[in-house]
Amino acid sequence: MRITIIGSGNVATHLAAAFKNAGHRIVQVYSRNMQHAALLAYHVKAEPLDDLIQIDPETDIFVIAVKDDAIGIMAEQLEPHQKLMVHTSGATDLYALLAFADNVGVFYPLQTFSKTREVNFRNVPICIEAADKNIAKELRELAQTVSNSVYDIDSKQRRILHLAAVFANNFPNYLYTMAQQILTQQGLDIDLIRPLILETAEKVQTGLPAAMQTGPAIRHDQNTMDNHLQLLQDNPDLQQLYTLLSQGIIKMDIDPHGDK
C-alpha cells in the first residue's frame, strides 16, 4: 500500500518502520516540526512535509499518529482528499474521525514505544476498528503484514484496554521507580532488582498473574508488612501506597504460593 504518516513521534516512527519493512511504500511523513518530519522520512525513504497543503493525494491511507487532542484537527484537514484515514490512539473513539468522514478506522498498536528502542513489531497486538466491514477487512490485512496478533476491538473495548494498559505499564513502571528510589537512598544499585523485575514480567507471559502472587501480603505476614511500613516512616505517600496495594493483595484471597 501507499501509506502517508501523519506525525513523527514514537508510534509514528515504529509504525512507519514496520510498514516499510513489510514492503509498503511510505509516501510522505508530516510533522509540524520539519526536522522531525525529515528525520523519520529519511529512515523510511519518504518525502517530509510540515504543511498539510503539500500533501500528496496519491496515497491509499492516512495514518494519523499524533497527540489525542490533535487527531480531529488533522482529520478535518485531510478529509477533502477522501482517502482512508485511521488514528492509532488507545484513548480515542472512532467517532473522532467519523465526525469528519465515513472512510475511517482505528489502527491501535498496543505497546509502549521509545524512539531509540527496537521493537519486534510481529509480537505487537494491533487492535482494529472500522466504519464498515470492507474497511475492517482492508485494515486487518494491512495489520497482518506487520503483526501476528490482530484483534477486532470496538471503541468501548478499546477504552477498557487502554485503562488495563495503564495498570500493566504506567503503574508498574512507577513502582519500579519507587523501588529504585528506595534503593538509591541507601546507596544500593538498581541492578540488584533488574533481574527480579524481568522475571516478574516473564512469569505472566504464560501463567496468570493471580497464580504468581508472592510476598508478605499474600502470606498475611503482618510482621514483615509492619517492618516495611516502619522503613517507610519518612515517606507517608509511599506508606499509603504500600498499605493500599497490600490490602488489595490480601483481598485477592487466593492460595498463597509463598516466595520461599
Add this chain to the structure above:
Amino acid sequence: MRITIIGSGNVATHLAAAFKNAGHRIVQVYSRNMQHAALLAYHVKAEPLDDLIQIDPETDIFVIAVKDDAIGIMAEQLEPHQKLMVHTSGATDLYALLAFADNVGVFYPLQTFSKTREVNFRNVPICIEAADKNIAKELRELAQTVSNSVYDIDSKQRRILHLAAVFANNFPNYLYTMAQQILTQQGLDIDLIRPLILETAEKVQTGLPAAMQTGPAIRHDQNTMDNHLQLLQDNPDLQQLYTLLSQGIIKMDIDPHGDK
C-alpha cells in the same frame, strides 16, 4: 562443597539444583514433609530426611531455606553440629542465626522462584552477609560458583532490598492481576497486554524507570484520567488505587516522554 539443604520450597529447590549443577555435592535434603524432601533429594541425588536427628554431620554447610519464622528453630537444632549455617531470607537479619552460633551467614538469592519455572541462576543476584571476614570470603566463593552477580549486603541493607523487591515484584504482579480483571470483565483476553507487560520490564533493564514513564498521569492528561476513573466507577478500591498511583506519577515532575 558438601551442602545440606534445609527446606524443600521454591528457594530450596532452585538453590539445590544450582549447587548441584555447579558441581557441589548435596548431602541431604530435609523437609518436615518426607514426600517433599524425597522429591527434591531425588533430583539432586541426595538423601531425604524429615527428622533432624538423622542429620549427617559430614557436611560443610547447612543452607536453611525455610519460612522466616522457622529459621531460628532450625538453627537451634543444627547448632550442635558446629558447621557453617546460612539462611536465605531477604526479610531476616543475620542475628536470627547469631543468636545460636558464631559460624553463620546469609546467602540471599534475590529472585522470585516457582518450582515449575526454570531460572538462569547465573543472572540471579546473590546477597552475602557473614559473621566474620573468613566466612564472608567462603560464602562469596560459593556464590560465585552459581552466579555472576554477588553482592555484600548487610542486614540493614537487606531489609531495604526486601522492601524494594516488594515494589519491584509483588506490587507490579498485583497490578497485572488488576489489569487482567479489568479485561476479563469485558470479555477481553490477557494476551492483549502480555507483550506490553514484558516490554515495560525489558525497557528498565538498561534505562532508568523514571525516564521510561509514559501515560496520562505524566502528561497531566486530566481528561483521560477522568475517563478512566469513570470506567472504574463500580470498583471504588481500584479508583482509589488509580488516583493514588496517578498522583505519585504527577509528583515525579519529570519531562514526560509521552507514549505516542
